[in-house]
Amino acid sequence: MKTINVRYFALFREQAGVGEETLTLDAATAFDVFEATRERHCSPEPHGHCKVAINDEMADWASPVEDGDTVLLFPPVAGG
Amino acid sequence: MKTINVRYFALFREQAGVGEETLTLDAATAFDVFEATRERHCSPEPHGHCKVAINDEMADWASPVEDGDTVLLFPPVAGG
Amino acid sequence: MIEIVETPVDTALLADSLRDSRAGGYAAFEGWVRNENDGHAVERLEYEAYAPLCVKEGERIVEEARAKYPFIAARVVHRTGLLELGDCAVWVGVVSKHRDEAFRACRYIIDELKVRLPIWKKEHYVDGDSGWVNCERCAAHGQRDHGT
Amino acid sequence: MIEIVETPVDTALLADSLRDSRAGGYAAFEGWVRNENDGHAVERLEYEAYAPLCVKEGERIVEEARAKYPFIAARVVHRTGLLELGDCAVWVGVVSKHRDEAFRACRYIIDELKVRLPIWKKEHYVDGDSGWVNCERCAAHGQRDHGT
Numbered sequence: 001m002k003t004i005n006v007r008y009f010a011l012f013r014e015q016a017g018v019g020e021e022t023l024t025l026d027a028a029t030a031f032d033v034f035e036a037t038r039e040r041h042c043s044p045e046p047h048g049h050c051k052v053a054i055n056d057e058m059a060d061w062a063s064p065v066e067d068g069d070t071v072l073l074f075p076p077v078a079g080g
Numbered sequence: 081m082k083t084i085n086v087r088y089f090a091l092f093r094e095q096a097g098v099g100e101e102t103l104t105l106d107a108a109t110a111f112d113v114f115e116a117t118r119e120r121h122c123s124p125e126p127h128g129h130c131k132v133a134i135n136d137e138m139a140d141w142a143s144p145v146e147d148g149d150t151v152l153l154f155p156p157v158a159g160g
Numbered sequence: 161m162i163e164i165v166e167t168p169v170d171t172a173l174l175a176d177s178l179r180d181s182r183a184g185g186y187a188a189f190e191g192w193v194r195n196e197n198d199g200h201a202v203e204r205l206e207y208e209a210y211a212p213l214c215v216k217e218g219e220r221i222v223e224e225a226r227a228k229y230p231f232i233a234a235r236v237v238h239r240t241g242l243l244e245l246g247d248c249a250v251w252v253g254v255v256s257k258h259r260d261e262a263f264r265a266c267r268y269i270i271d272e273l274k275v276r277l278p279i280w281k282k283e284h285y286v287d288g289d290s291g292w293v294n295c296e297r298c299a300a301h302g303q304r305d306h307g308t
Numbered sequence: 309m310i311e312i313v314e315t316p317v318d319t320a321l322l323a324d325s326l327r328d329s330r331a332g333g334y335a336a337f338e339g340w341v342r343n344e345n346d347g348h349a350v351e352r353l354e355y356e357a358y359a360p361l362c363v364k365e366g367e368r369i370v371e372e373a374r375a376k377y378p379f380i381a382a383r384v385v386h387r388t389g390l391l392e393l394g395d396c397a398v399w400v401g402v403v404s405k406h407r408d409e410a411f412r413a414c415r416y417i418i419d420e421l422k423v424r425l426p427i428w429k430k431e432h433y434v435d436g437d438s439g440w441v442n443c444e445r446c447a448a449h450g451q452r453d454h455g456t
Contacts, residue, residue: 171320171323172319172320175319175338179340179394181342181343181393181394182342182343182344183340183342184339184340184341184342185337185338185339185340186336186337186338186339186340187335187336187337187414188334188335188336188337188338189333189334189335189336189407189410189411190323190333190334190336191332191333191334191407192327192331192332192333192334192403193332194329194330194331194332194405195329195330196330245329246327246329255340257342259337259339259418262337263337263411263414263415266335266411267411270407
């Protein structure tokens with residue numbers, strides 16, 4: 001089991017009801033973290049439309065997560 | 081013979097030494113007027129790089145000129 | 161090079177900051193809050209951004225543009241918070257020797273930052289609804305929020 | 309829509325004049341006097357224009373752009389007379405619902421007006437020479453003028 005800090009933004013933050021939480025879970029990749037939070041918060045977005053960052057670096061869904069990492073979950077962006 | 085008012089701009093005005101003059105000449109087209117002024121002022125520009133207007137409307141070198149017309153001779157433009 | 165700000169964007173001041181005696185062309189783009197999107201009358205917009213990654217990714221985009229279309233200087237400012245109709249949400253300014261590079265780099269930067277920067281836009285509609293732009297079920301979500 | 313002016317171009321005021329609540333994108337181009345052309349150090353520029361035909365032809369260009377890339381509004385201002393380094397010689401501003409039309413129309417307008425409007429540019433070089441830009445024998449002509 002790993003301790004992962006998860007940060008939610010925009011729609012995800014509203015759905016989670018919190019901006020940040022610490023989860024203890026069995027996750028190998030960023031995708032695993034996303035799926036775990038989906039179950040907890042019923043997020044309707046497919047991950048293909050979303051982006052993820054690990055410790056303030058843009059990452060892929062297949063990127064490995066380590067104990068103590070901060071995973072940032074970004075719903076579909078719409079700047080400009 | 082036709083009486084044609086000729087207006088010169090930029091390089092042509094400097095070469096002609098006047099901004100405007102009235103010529104009496106045997107000219108059928110705007111091109112004929114250009115050629116006549118070239119002889120008078122030794123303008124080095126080929127007409128293909130230049131533009132012509134007749135009575136404040138853009139024209140072609142083949143456009144006919146009438147007695148009393150004003151022909152505007154434009155050297156190569158360079159706006160912007 | 162790229163800034164996320166919460167205050168109105170002073171585009172005249174920003175353009176001045178790019179002045180350079182070698183520059184012959186200045187191309188700029190501004191995104192303004194408009195009164196309609198996809199048939200919905202919009203009252204105001206709310207932008208949320210994750211600034212640390214906006215700056216990192218934004219600088220990457222500007223450097224990509226510089227490699228493709230060598231320019232003299234470029235700057236980007238994106239505003240966050242609550243914006244009213246007509247407000248400037250984003251400004252991109254590029255100066256270059258000739259106009260082609262300025263135009264192309266400006267277009268590249270705005271196109272890329274719209275799809276790559278972690279910025280989100282919530283539309284507040286005249287009818288009281290609201291929704292996060294580009295989110296698949298925003299409409300449904302907005303309706304749940306407002307009980308309509 | 310298109311103006312020929314002898315005074316400095318106030319681009320912030322011009323951009324404001326295009327404000328429209330339907331507009332989501334504003335694209336602008338400014339041509340600035342730069343310090344070098346074709347390897348010659350430039351000290352200042354002199355623009356001469358035949359305003360009546362600039363306006364006629366300029367309006368034609370703006371309408372062509374509108375037909376190709378439907379926009380909400382566009383304006384063009386070109387300055388004439390003696391301009392110093394860094395001065396804005398021409399400004400083109402276009403607002404549209406979405407950015408693509410604004411960018412494309414702005415580019416079309418500046419590209420066309422540079423080759424179609426009866427406007428001439430004389431460069432005054434740091435070495436005392438001068439020459440009309442795009443004229444084949446400008447260099448020779450300038451040298452005759454200055455006896456160098």
